[in-house]
Amino acid sequence: MERRADAVTDTVPAGPTLGEAARAFLARDEPAEATVRSYEQTLRRLCLTLGDRHPLASLTAGQVAGVFATAWGGAAARTWNRHRSAVRSFGSWARLDDLAAELERRPETASPAPTPDPARLDTLWDDPDLPLRERTLWRLLHESGAAVKTVLSLNVEDLDLEDRRAPAGRTWVSWRAGTARLLPALPAGRTRGPVFLSERRPGPGRTPAPADLCPQTGRRRLSYERAEYLFKEATRPLDPTAGGYTLGRLRGRPAERTPHMLSERA
Template identity: 55%
Template sequence: MSPTWTPSASSYTRLEALFTDDQHALRERVLWRMLYETAARAEEILSLNIEDLDLEYRRARVRSKGGAIEYVRWATATARLLPRLLKGRTAGPVFLAGRRAPTSGRRAPAAADICPITGRGRLSYPRAEYLFKTASAGLDPHRDGWTLHQLRHSALQHLAQAGRTAPELQAKSRHQHLSSLGRYVRLGEETSARITAEHDPAARRRKR
C-alpha cells in the first residue's frame, strides 16, 4: 500500500498539469476537475445523472454518505468542460463507460445506469480509480499514482492553506463533525492558543 499523500503547496501545480493535459480523455479530465472543485466523494460524483445537474448555478444534487440529499458546487473550469462531455445528452449517467452495457445476464446494469442514447453503462469506481492512478503515477513522488479520494483531501488542504476556516471547510466538504477537519486546519492546542491570544483584552490594551 502506498503512503498517504499529504498535499503540499506545490501539489496544485501538479494537479493543474494533470487536469489540462490533452493526452488524457475528456471524460477523465472532467471527472478529476469536478472532484477537486467540488471536494466531493468520488462515489457521489460517479453516481451523478444528468438530471441531477444544475448547469446554470454550477451545482449538482447528490446523495450524501448518510443518505441525505445535498448539493455540491463547481467552478469555472468544470463549467466550461461539462457541456463538451454531455454533447447534448439530457438523461442518464454523467460519466459513461467506454463500451455498451450488456442487456442481459448477471452483469447487466440497472436501467438507471445505462445511457438511453448510447447504451453505454455508468463508469465504475474501480475503472475510474485505475485510470487516475495510472495517469498520476508520473507526478507522484512515490510513483504509485494517487487515489480519487486524494483529490478531495487535496482540495480541502488547499482551501485551508488559503485561509478558509473550519466552518467554511465543513460547508464545502459536508463533513458532519468539525473534528474531522483537524488535519487541514490544525484544530486543537495550537488553535486554542491562537484564539486565546487574539481575544485577550489585556493584551490589546498593552498595545495601545
C-alpha cells in the same frame, strides 16, 4: 493420443469451473449493487489470471495469493483488504478452504494523505491528450470536495450548469470555473442518464440497473474501480513514488475545501 487424453481427463476435478462459480456467486440477490460491483472486479481478475475454465475444486490459497501479488501487490491497504474480503466471501460461499489464508490483512491508516502538489495537478487539467471525461471528473472532485462515489452518481438531467451545482441525495455538489469550462461538453447532446459513462456497452452476462444505464447510448455508469485505475495510471509519472495517486487525494484536507462546495439541500 486417445489414452493420453483419457488420462488427462481423469485428473481434472469434476464440478463447476471458476468462471461458472463466479457468475453464480455474482448473480445472487442478497448483496447490494455496490457490493456486487466490488466482488465482480476481484473475481474478474482471478478468472483472467487463472482461466475461466479453471476447476473450482482445485483452486488454492497459494494460487489466489499469486494473483494478489501481481494485481494488487502495490495497492493501498484499503484496496487490498477489500479484494481480500471479496475472496473470503467467495470461498465461504463455494465451501472451499480459506482462500485468503496466505493473504495478511493490511493495517489501514485513518489520516488522509495530503493533496498532490498543485503544480503537478495543473499538468492534468491542461493536458489536451487526456480524455474529456477524465479531466472533468478529476477537476470536479478537486473543486467540490465530494466523495468519488457521490460524483459518479450524478445524472445529466440534474446538472444545474448556470448555478454550478447538482443534487446528490440530501446535499448539493457544487463546482468552480475549471469544471464549468469542461462539464457542458461532456454529455454531448445526452439529456438523461449518468454524467460519467463507461467506454463500452455492458456485455450480455450482466445488465446494469436502469438508473446506471444511459438510455441514449446503452453504456453504463462509470464504475469506481475503473475511474480509480485510470487516475492511478495517469498520475504515475507525477507521483514521486511512481505508484500513482488515488482519487481520494484530489479532495485534500477539510481545511483546504471551500465551505459552500458541498452543502445541505434545502
